[in-house]
Amino acid sequence: MDEEELSEVRRSELVRSNIIILDVIKKSLTQTLNNRGRLEPNVNFAQEDSIEHFHIDGSTMIMLNQPSSINYIEMELYDWNFSYYIEVSIDKYSWFRVIDHSNYDCRSTQRLWINRIYVRYIRIVGTKNTLNKTFTFKILKVMYNTDKLHLVEIKNGLVAPKYNVALPSMDATVIKGIPNWIIYRMEKSLEKIQNNILYDDYKNFLFDRGYTYHEVNLGCIEVQLAQPYVLSSMRILLYDRHKYTYGYTVHVSVNHKDWDMIIDKSNKSCRSWQSLQFEQRLVVYIRITGVQSSDTDRTFNLKYLEAPDQVSLDSIIKKPWKSMLSLLNRK
Template identity: 80%
Template sequence: MYNTDKLHLVEIKNGLVAPKYNVALTSMDAAVTKGTPNWIIYEMENSLDKIKNNILYDNNKNWFFDRGYTYHEVNSGYIEVQLAQPYLLSSMRMLLWDDNNDTYGYTVQVSVNHEDWDLIIDKSNKPCRSWQLLQFEQRLVVYIRITGVHSSHPNNTFNLKYLEAPAQVSLAFIIKKPWKSISWLLNRK
């Protein structure tokens, strides 16, 4: 779709879209492909799509009361999100469910082809909770894989409440790396 009204919301770099808005939304055709949904109040929602993709809805006013979360057991699985198309990203933000003051260790990997994965964040040895602001070297992303490595939750689960990409808050620091060529982005292993 060609729309000049919102052209200021994207940047085109060598023909690739570098969005300034959250593209990890169901309204942008993103979907959770791995992970187990847990809807906190099942009676309030009967849409299986909303339950499955609960971490991709941008209704932040009701996160703690009527929204679920997506989880996986530590040492067994991961949470994976597929974006609608390749996007140039350099940040993400996610909300870990820490209702009981739980802490988590995790890694984040990204891929363009679902075969070659790049580790972009490793917080496996840190006790993390609540909001996580993630910044990394700009790269093409279609798939996002979040793997819980340890958890203080009694069920030994990694619980994710919300994910957005790119981060919709001001970043505390900027990674200054020169722009790589398209062939480097597509051919690196």
């Protein structure tokens, strides 16, 4: 019974002891709770032996050793793409949703920033798995994180990062595109071959690792981020060793079904670095499609991608947060 239900219990003359019990209940409901808890920056509470997990109503509840202030949860997802939400509570009765990724595709390690909140219980609920009906994860960190706090903007569980999230170390991955044959000569790791455009080897022009491509009017290059991020810029490097020029478009999506075009340079002759600015929005998938190419093989060749754009980020006037409702309703 919660506090509201307890307060509605009626006294009965049939049972003498319940009069004393109800006096105690009444007193407890009028007392002010002492919300003292720990604030320990950069201490991972999930490593403690005393943390407990419970499976309830198709979800998993985590109980911290004691009430604590947190702003960061990190967990690893298994198998395929998942959707989920996370709620927190101090008393296990009143729950507050801090993360809602119910409609977004998420994979691998989830680095979840929230506004600082005082919690004892954390409830994680899986809503979708594209592979099967299970939701499998492992909690890695629960903490008040200050290390990169200055590099993120947080609003309703959505994060606008100032650092590059299109990195293999951030669990981004290339899901469409053909690695150039040169890469196979330079690399033995299948992961590095697949994700070559997400590594910064472009800086060493003496060690040409090639590029990823697709034929014009056939296919595209797609990158999936580990989780939804609010982005307003990205930067790409077109392969132009032979002064090739390209026309292309860029689409983004959060579910791989509904796509928005954010860049249209299909009628341009583009080469080398491309700094791309667009209206702030949630992004999980990035699709780059070559429309025209001066390459004799009629291929669109991409050497590098980063998001957000790290070069122009400091010079861009920060845009105010748009309505979260408009962002969440955007397909």
